[in-house]
Amino acid sequence: xxxxxxxxxxxxxxxxxxxxxxxxxxxxxxxxxxxxxxxxxxxxxxxxxxxxxxxxxxxxxxxxxxxxxxxxxxxxxxxxxxxxx
Amino acid sequence: xxxxxxxxxxxxxxxxxxxxxxxxxxxxxxxxxxxxxxxxxxxxxxxxxxxxxxxxxxxxxxxxxxxxxxxxxxxxxxxxxxxxxxxxxxxxxxxxxxxxxxxxxxxxxxxxxxxxxxxxxxxxxxxxxxxxxxxxxxxxxxxxxxxxxxxxxxxxxxxxxxxxxxxx
Numbered sequence: 001x002x003x004x005x006x007x008x009x010x011x012x013x014x015x016x017x018x019x020x021x022x023x024x025x026x027x028x029x030x031x032x033x034x035x036x037x038x039x040x041x042x043x044x045x046x047x048x049x050x051x052x053x054x055x056x057x058x059x060x061x062x063x064x065x066x067x068x069x070x071x072x073x074x075x076x077x078x079x080x081x082x083x084x085x
Numbered sequence: 086x087x088x089x090x091x092x093x094x095x096x097x098x099x100x101x102x103x104x105x106x107x108x109x110x111x112x113x114x115x116x117x118x119x120x121x122x123x124x125x126x127x128x129x130x131x132x133x134x135x136x137x138x139x140x141x142x143x144x145x146x147x148x149x150x151x152x153x154x155x156x157x158x159x160x161x162x163x164x165x166x167x168x169x170x171x172x173x174x175x176x177x178x179x180x181x182x183x184x185x186x187x188x189x190x191x192x193x194x195x196x197x198x199x200x201x202x203x204x205x206x207x208x209x210x211x212x213x214x215x216x217x218x219x220x221x222x223x224x225x226x227x228x229x230x231x232x233x234x235x236x237x238x239x240x241x242x243x244x245x246x247x248x249x250x251x252x253x
Contacts, residue, residue: 038194041136047238051223052140054247055236058171058210058220059141 127152131164132227132234135194139223139236144169147234149206159206161225172217176205179219180249186240187226195228195235204229209251217251 004012011021018040023031034042130149137144146164157178163169176183185205187197197203206225210218222245227234239245 038190039135041235043139043238047222047242048139050247051220051236051238054210054220054223055138055140055171055208058208059169 130232132161132232134234134236136235138225141169149173158209161206161208172209172211173206173225174209174219174251176207176224179207179251180221183221183245184241185224185226185237185245187237188240191226191235191237191239195226195233196231197226197228202228202230210248218248219251220247221245221249222247 006012006022008022008024011019013019018034018036021033021035023033025031036042128151130151132147132149134145134147136142141163144163144165148162148164150160150162152160157175159173159175161171161173176185187203195203204227206227208220208223208225210220212218222242223236223238225234225236
């Protein structure tokens with residue numbers, strides 16, 4: 001792991017197109033500002049890891065298995081917000 | 086008007102309008118996209134995820150299949166590399182009072198200009214006991230016309246459950 005020391009107001013540049021700036025320190029919390037091209041998704045790592053784990057857990061059932069399970073468990077109605085006429 | 090000023094104004098206008106419309110995103114979803122065609126066994130839509138799914142970043146192309154016999158569930162099958170499939174469900178069926186505050190970055194990356202442009206689905210997990218859990222924290226949003234899709238982490242993700250028990 002590359003380790004760099006930065007002060008508030010200083011930044012690092014990654015790959016010429018991503019800038020991570022230290023905005024300020026609040027006790028034990030560091031406020032970061034990230035500028036990156038719009039096609040680069042940025043996540044808090046713990047959220048990324050829990051959704052990744054959820055996706056892995058959800059993946060991989062074979063289609064017949066899925067269809068058998070789901071026939072037994074259908075939601076009855078859409079939770080439509082608009083009232084029915 | 087100098088060109089740069091004009092561009093900045095347009096960008097601000099676009100971002101502010103997206104901010105408003107994304108707040109309304111879920112409210113606008115009233116099941117229109119969930120109606121299965123009656124004369125077809127199943128309909129198929131090919132979605133492109135430029136960034137893949139979280140944890141499956143190299144899988145960019147998926148086929149969204151809506152078999153009428155398991156409606157409203159749908160199947161999301163990967164078209165790149167090793168076989169990969171998910172069960173998904175339109176968000177209107179996923180939970181009551183489900184509201185997603187989409188970030189401006191996600192709305193812009195998807196090219197959403199109006200709430201009607203967006204379709205939202207959620208990944209489901211089937212347990213062996215027959216219960217179905219739905220991931221409300223990381224929904225999939227795609228553009229109805231361009232079919233560009235993204236699994237997003239909404240601004241209000243902290244309030245959304247990763248595993249929500251689907252009531253049957």
